[in-house]
Amino acid sequence: MEWTAEDMEKRKKLAYHYSQILELLGEDTSREGLLRTPDRVAKAMMFLTKGYRQEPDQILSSAIFIEDYKQMVIVKNIDFFSLCEHHLLPFFGKAHIAYIPNNAVTGLSKIPRIVDVFARRLQIQERMTTQIKDCIQKTLNPLGVMVIIEAQHLCMQMRGVEKQNSITTTSDFTGAFNQAKTREEFINLIRS
Numbered sequence: 354m355e356w357t358a359e360d361m362e363k364r365k366k367l368a369y370h371y372s373q374i375l376e377l378l379g380e381d382t383s384r385e386g387l388l389r390t391p392d393r394v395a396k397a398m399m400f401l402t403k404g405y406r407q408e409p410d411q412i413l414s415s416a417i418f419i420e421d422y423k424q425m426v427i428v429k430n431i432d433f434f435s436l437c438e439h440h441l442l443p444f445f446g447k448a449h450i451a452y453i454p455n456n457a458v459t460g461l462s463k464i465p466r467i468v469d470v471f472a473r474r475l476q477i478q479e480r481m482t483t484q485i486k487d488c489i490q491k492t493l494n495p496l497g498v499m500v501i502i503e504a505q506h507l508c509m510q511m512r513g514v515e516k517q518n519s520i521t522t523t524s525d526f527t528g529a530f531n532q533a534k535t536r537e538e539f540i541n542l543i544r545s
């Protein structure tokens with residue numbers, strides 16, 4: 354990512370606060386292994402939240418092509434990494450997205466990119482699912498869109514609240530996906 358003067362100023366402030374946090378946690382911030390940690394964490398956190406400074410609608414609208422194709426378009430197994438807004442711990446997994454074009458398709462690489470934009474914000478899985486669906490519906494105006502997200506949440510796994518390896522699945526859809534048959538077709542295609 355490119356660092357503007359404003360970004361560098363923020364990074365400095367974040368590093369200062371992370372240094373305070375380490376002290377509050379009982380650490381000695383002057384020991385060698387931790388000397389650059391506050392700045393590294395600041396830099397990492399700014400990267401992991403860069404989605405706030407990106408416009409997913411613009412990314413999709415920048416590559417719309419008129420095409421008389423009315424079958425399902427599926428992009429499956431999109432890896433993503435996000436941070437839960439309740440614990441600032443990672444949740445990560447795969448997103449599967451299908452839409453049925455209504456004379457407009459988008460460049461296939463744009464779909465994973467918008468997943469990335471929404472993932473690189475503080476999130477909850479449910480909201481992220483709906484935001485991706487809304488973004489595609491709004492910009493491409495398809496006959497229907499469906500988003501399925503499967504994720505593991507470290508805030509559950511590391512804190513032992515739930516069984517290890519449990520996977521949370523969320524889904525949301527519009528239009529043609531209101532029909533069970535259409536949803537089944539999508540689900541069969543992502544399982545195959």
Ligand SMILES: [Zn+2]
Nearest residue numbers: 437439440508
């Ligand atoms: Zn959490």
